[in-house]
Amino acid sequence: MTEFNQNRDKKEQNNFKGRKFALKITLLGNPAVGKTSLIDKYITGTFKTNYQPTLGVNILTKDIKLEEENSIIRLLLWDLAGQEKYELTRKMFFQGSAGSLLVYDLTRYSTFESISSKWLEDFKRYGRTDGEYILIGNKSDLKDLIKVPSEEGKRLSQEIKAVDFIETSAKSGENVENAFRKLVSKILNKNRNKLE
Ligand code: G3D
Ligand code: MG
Numbered sequence: 451m452t453e454f455n456q457n458r459d460k461k462e463q464n465n466f467k468g469r470k471f472a473l474k475i476t477l478l479g480n481p482a483v484g485k486t487s488l489i490d491k492y493i494t495g496t497f498k499t500n501y502q503p504t505l506g507v508n509i510l511t512k513d514i515k516l517e518e519e520n521s522i523i524r525l526l527l528w529d530l531a532g533q534e535k536y537e538l539t540r541k542m543f544f545q546g547s548a549g550s551l552l553v554y555d556l557t558r559y560s561t562f563e564s565i566s567s568k569w570l571e572d573f574k575r576y577g578r579t580d581g582e583y584i585l586i587g588n589k590s591d592l593k594d595l596i597k598v599p600s601e602e603g604k605r606l607s608q609e610i611k612a613v614d615f616i617e618t619s620a621k622s623g624e625n626v627e628n629a630f631r632k633l634v635s636k637i638l639n640k641n642r643n644k645l646e
Contacts, residue, residue: 468520473637474546475630476528476577478569479553480561484588487620488553489527492630506530507543514634525634544576548637549613550583551629556617557595562587562602570610582640584633585612591619 477485486508493512508529515522528543552569554561565585573583585607587598600617607615613636618625 466515466522468522470522470524472524472526473548473634474526474528475633476543476547476550477530477553478550478573479586480555480558480564480568483553483555483558483561484618484620485551485553486529488551488586488588488618488626488629489529491620491623491626493527516638519638523634523638525630540572540576544573544578547577547581548641549581549633550577551586551633552583552612553586553588554598556587556589556598557592559597562598562606565606566610580640582613582633582636583610584629584636585610585615586629587615587617588620590617590624591622 477489479485489510493510510527510529512525512527513522514525528547530543550573552565552573554565570583573581585603587600587603590596603615603617606612614632616625616629616632618629620626
C-alpha cells in the first residue's frame with residue numbers, strides 16, 4: 451500500500467491504467483478527541499479540503515495505491531465540523547460509509563464511555579450493516595495524563611468486534627498511518643470479490 455503525494459505523483463496517477471475506486475470513511479467520537487487532527491496528520495501535504503459549513507461536514511481525500519491489486523483507492527474522509535450538531539445530516543454522514551474510526555481521548559474517560567453508549571449505536575443505527583470500524587485511543591503522547599488503560603481499550607474492541615484497537619498520537623504521528631491502513635485493508639479484504 452502506498453500513500454500518494456498528490457502533487458508529486460500527479461502524473462503517475464493520471465497515467466495509471468489500473469482500477470480506481472473510492473471508499474468513504476467516517477470519523478466518529480466526542481468533540482476534541484482529535485478526529486480532525488488525525489485526518490490532518492494522515493494527509494499532511496497531500497490534502498484537498500472541501501469545506502461544507504452548512505452541512506457541518508468536511509470531506510478530505512487521500513489516494514492510496516495498492517500495487518498488488520493494480521488499483522488506486524481514493525479515500526473520502528468524512529469529518530464532522532464545528533459543534534458536532536449534526537442531527538440533520540446524520541443520515542447523510544453515515545450513508546455509504548464503508549468504515550469508521552471510533553475515536554476516544556486516552557486522557558478523558560468520558561470520551562471512552564461514549565464509544566459504546568453513543569458512537570457505536572449511531573454507527574449501527576445509521577451506517578451500513580456490513581460496515582467495519584476500528585477503535586482508536588488518541589493522544590498517546592500525553593503519557594502522564596492517560597486515564598484509560600490499554601487493557602480496557604483492548605477489551606472494548608473485542609467486545610464490540612472492532613477490526614482492531616490502536617493507540618495513536620495525532621501529535622507525534624505514532625500509529626496514525628497504521629490505523630487508517632488497517633481499516634482500509636480489512637474493508638478491501640472483505641469486499642474483494644465485489645471489486646473483481
Ligand atoms: P476533534 O476534531 O475530534 O474535535 P481536534 O478534535 O482534532 O480538533 O483536536 C482537539 C484538540 O486536541 C486540539 O487541541 C488538538 O491539537 C489536540 N490533539 C488532537 N490530537 C492530539 C494528540 O494526539 N496529542 C495531543 N497532545 N493533542 C492532540 P487545541 O488546543 O487546538 O484545542
Ligand atoms: Mg474536528
